[in-house]
Amino acid sequence: MPVQWAGLSPELLLTVDRDGGERLCAQLERQLRDAIRSGRLQAGERLPSSRELARVLGLSRGLVQDCYAQLQAEGYLVTRVGSATRVADCAQVESVPAAPAPDAGPRMIADFRHGVPDLTSFPIADWLWATREAARTMPTADLDYGDSRGSSALREVVAGYLRRVRGAAADPARTVVCSGYAQGLGLALRALADSGVRVVAYEDPGAPATATAAAKAAGLTAVPVPVDEAGLDVRQLEATGARAVIVTPAHQWPTGVVLAPERRHALTEWAARRDAYVIEDDYDAEFRYDREPVGSLQGLAADRVISIGTVSKSLAPALRLGWLLCPPVLAEPLTGLKRIADRGSPALDQLALARLIESGRYDRHLRRMRTTYATRRTALVSALSRHAPSVRLSGLAAGFHAVAHLPSGTDEGVVVTESRARGVGLYGMSACRSSGVASPPQLVLGFGDLTERAIIEGVEAVGDLLLGAGS
Ligand SMILES: Cc1ncc(COP(=O)(O)O)c(C=O)c1O
Numbered sequence: 001m002p003v004q005w006a007g008l009s010p011e012l013l014l015t016v017d018r019d020g021g022e023r024l025c026a027q028l029e030r031q032l033r034d035a036i037r038s039g040r041l042q043a044g045e046r047l048p049s050s051r052e053l054a055r056v057l058g059l060s061r062g063l064v065q066d067c068y069a070q071l072q073a074e075g076y077l078v079t080r081v082g083s084a085t086r087v088a089d090c091a092q093v094e095s096v097p098a099a100p101a102p103d104a105g106p107r108m109i110a111d112f113r114h115g116v117p118d119l120t121s122f123p124i125a126d127w128l129w130a131t132r133e134a135a136r137t138m139p140t141a142d143l144d145y146g147d148s149r150g151s152s153a154l155r156e157v158v159a160g161y162l163r164r165v166r167g168a169a170a171d172p173a174r175t176v177v178c179s180g181y182a183q184g185l186g187l188a189l190r191a192l193a194d195s196g197v198r199v200v201a202y203e204d205p206g207a208p209a210t211a212t213a214a215a216k217a218a219g220l221t222a223v224p225v226p227v228d229e230a231g232l233d234v235r236q237l238e239a240t241g242a243r244a245v246i247v248t249p250a251h252q253w254p255t256g257v258v259l260a261p262e263r264r265h266a267l268t269e270w271a272a273r274r275d276a277y278v279i280e281d282d283y284d285a286e287f288r289y290d291r292e293p294v295g296s297l298q299g300l301a302a303d304r305v306i307s308i309g310t311v312s313k314s315l316a317p318a319l320r321l322g323w324l325l326c327p328p329v330l331a332e333p334l335t336g337l338k339r340i341a342d343r344g345s346p347a348l349d350q351l352a353l354a355r356l357i358e359s360g361r362y363d364r365h366l367r368r369m370r371t372t373y374a375t376r377r378t379a380l381v382s383a384l385s386r387h388a389p390s391v392r393l394s395g396l397a398a399g400f401h402a403v404a405h406l407p408s409g410t411d412e413g414v415v416v417t418e419s420r421a422r423g424v425g426l427y428g429m430s431a432c433r434s435s436g437v438a439s440p441p442q443l444v445l446g447f448g449d450l451t452e453r454a455i456i457e458g459v460e461a462v463g464d465l466l467l468g469a470g471s
Pocket of ligand 1: 114115116179180181182183207248253281283309310311312317322
């Protein structure tokens, strides 16, 4: 699809060499021909008017008109009376061959992918209101390069919010706004590497691919540490010799267990004793159904915990907004690293998020979504009890994913592959294990971005497979 430019003529990257031997008209023709043949100018795309192009290149209008006429005669351009000159439909001769259309496969009934909130519920009206308010009231100075930590308005609001809702010891001066958890983790690991840390531990099961890739990028070695029903095994962490660990204390990814109180204390005690740091991934704390959210670990040991928050689950991943709560000694290094990375996150989006939170619209959205996800969770539980009663679910107290325990002997890989052939996207726990083994057979079922109907139909379509029929 060519770009349909509106208003003024688009600019074209053309040059003229007045000192070379080639005639100016020939130069222009050659460059336009090349641009069309290579696809840089696409079929249907509008060219600047001859008057405009002549002005920009410092040429006579007649010369440009002659050039356009020549290319029209050659079939590269088309001109209709009263309309702009455009690239002819069949002018592209060197266009890149179109990639074969991907195999559409069966109709998708339900994709139980995890990590994605209900995108259709994004509060677009509230976001528009917040963006408008932010743009309307934004001081001109906020359009300049600002504080690399982020807008002071957002840091104040986020810190207040985290103190209130997460029990965090949040200080706006030591809060750094970043592009979601992904950037926050990268910055934290780099800061720790700069401070002398060599090994970082991560939870197993967890997100081994993310942890090892981020560690490698920071020059660190990543080692897995097992998780049991009380969360990360701190004794095994001790044995690794690591001086940093990435954890999901409020709702362990992906098992859903909560880090037990004695483990929380053991972990912060380990960090203090070993001069180590805990990177807390506080990714979906907002959505807890059966009891109040578990407080942030950072509230227990603000000098040893780097807490990373994100709006990827509460609003949408595409916003790419998150924050780091930094221990005092790491606040400056992390601010410096953020400055080097991108000089700060986009100001208008930060101000809009601040308005959304302080207006109460963010809380209202979260309340609405809690009800939505709770209903979807109920739909998943009842659909499984109907179509695959021997499949046990765990990790359901918070967030919008659950772990399905398949009957022993079931082949996790077969279930995933055969389900896909039936139009149902399922994801095995093996991808979350550092060893990659598929035993015991388990699935991580995301239900955030699925309607109740899709959940019910999806489970119905694969119920027999979940009971081991395909293995
Ligand atoms: C465990 C975990 N933490 C955090 C995130 C959020 O990452 P980001 O803020 O970069 O979107 C995800 C996204 O899926 C996740 O799975």
